[in-house]
Amino acid sequence: MAWRRVWRACPCASNAIGIQRSRMVSPLPHLRLLSSLLPLSPPPVRRGLAPLRSYMRVGGFSSQAWVDVPTGGVVEVPLAQTGEGIAECELLKWFVQEGEQVEEFQPLCEVQSDKATIEITSRFKGKITQILFTPGDIVKVGETLLKILVEEDHASLASECLDSETTLNSGSSAPDSQGSLFNEASIDGVLSTPAVRHLAKQHGVDINVVHGTGKNGRVLKEDVLIYVANKGIGTPTPSYGNTEEVRMAEGNKLYINAENNKGYEDKIIPLRGFHRTMVKSMTMAAKVPHFYYVEELNCDALIELKAAFQNANSDPNVKHTFLPLLIKSLSIALSKYPILNSSFLEESNEVILKGSHNIGVAMATNYGLVVPNIKRAQSLSIMEITKELSRLHQMASNNKLTSEDTTGGTITLSNIGSIGGKFGSPLLNLPEVAIIAIGRIQKLPCFDADGNVYPASITNVTIGADHRVVDGATVAKFCNEWKTLIENPELLLLHLK
């Protein structure tokens, strides 16, 4: 672990383009890392890190890739941090093109993050060999923007650790980046992390010949292990220094298992699209104090009504389910308890009672969890709700929901019971204050008024609510109201307009 810390603090691959930094940034001495890796150069003095650095230098690296570092080379240039909390930017335009010669500090492109357009300038003098994004693309912080063939006298610049402490300690690392921003090097043309390069060296493998299966041809740990297993390569290079010994022991173990690893490898799935949004929304929801209220609903009447609808239905495109009835009765109950159809404004301690009952229905699709909502359910008939639900379901399955469909919801229903389960503790769909999970309908024995046992269709509902806004008594009363309407759906007639 100490070794890894050294590596992070001393990113030899910090060849990121940065915005021209203000001179106010803390002035750390620049490191000529390339020269320090060559066998005979003295260790550079680095504030606070000198002892650890000497382990790296003293050992030296025997792998060909490190000793014969080219003096010029293709540098992959990532999008650097442009400010706190900014994880990605939209590329607006390029000022240069492939094959063009650029000077140091020459503007390369313009990106947009939130409210700002930002000009990105080059840190190197060289020739643009490859441009990897087109205007309109979203680029994550740390992703390679372009490749520059750096001229010979600028090669050492390509490995400088520029203000690494400032950047790494700024506490503003992008939440989506995988590992340190400056941790990737590809001075010799192959993209991989320092850890993977070290693994390759330990096995005496030239990383340039390993086939990379990661993004943009990145060589991953698994690629090296598979290569080693296939080639049956011998023992790693001897260890040196305490820190290195620990690392080498690990390396040996890795080697022993390399041959057996096929079929047992981990698979890395970067989270994108709906999944990625789910990470953000659930993290925020977890901060809200939830409380849960569970109730049993007798669905006998509901089942009878659904059957009646279906029997009278002449339209083959319409399929009647329970949800529209649950949604309509929910809307009526919300009219009596509007606090459950509200939003909470933390900064001003205000609750907005929403005028529309925009009832969200959670849907599990192949693309992930989505929650489109039915707008103004209080003004819709059960038939209209049925059709709208069907439309939303269709759109969701084809990944064609519009922003209009998925924004503006005021309360959410999750019919998880259609898949399975009895109880749940669903997380709020912020900024809503209530969410309702409906469990599976089960045939259970019940007692009637005369004490006789009869089979009843029972479902459990779990209402999750924001306890800053709503108390248990309110939820209980609201749920009673809803339950009455579901178990006695003829009462819906009283609300017919």
Next chain:
Amino acid sequence: MSRAKDLVLPSMNLIIMKSSPILRQLRMEEKLLRSTSENWCIINDGTSDPTIVMGVSGKVQELVNVESVMGDGIPVIRRFSGGGTVIVDGGTVFVSLICNKGAVPGLQPYPRSIMDWTGELYGRVFGGFGDFHLRENDYAFGSRKFGGNAQSITKDRWIHHTSFLWDYDVKNMGYLKQPTRAPKYRLERHHMEFLCRMKDYFPCRSTFIERTIAALSSHFSVTLIENKTIIDPSNTKHATSTKLLTKQELEATLSSLHENPTVQQVLL
């Protein structure tokens, strides 16, 4: 004493306009940002006609109700800085700050740093008149926005410009769609529940302008420049990217809207 202080503060040229067309103002700002090396503050007290101003990127049909905009002949401009869409008119007061990197000691040339610094600056302007906050990227009284911001950061300079809602016409907000990208504190509120008017908190526009200049004077040595001496944006060499969308361009967005209405967003 104040003279000595002035000597160490960087200079800033101040331009004050009244009811200047926003297109002219934006083109001028872009020129001043890209072609000069001085610090500038541009104040425009209201613009001539209601105009929609969009950020540098973003699809018109997603941000604006194109049919009603075309029907009512509302101009639509795409500016050179980032950020969202606003509709501005005679009730909008504009304040733009163009600075060299390093003009404000210790201020890092990043969007957030600049935004926070302006929050402090305007905190001094609005202090005592209302519960002023910089909420994410907006200026607000309480949780209601009255000032929207946008920035552009170049190699050596930056611009931070603001449109302040001294007053606004509710009818005009109808031309704008509910934005898909919105600050968290907006909480899905419609314009009417989300915005407020500066005039409900401030005595008069000139007080606001005077106080803004006073706040800037603690960072800069401010000099008023005659509008006539400013470079005319129409006759400089470099074209500006700020543009007024043509009728044909707006019509084209209408046809694409009907063909391909797919924008995906998951409710947070």
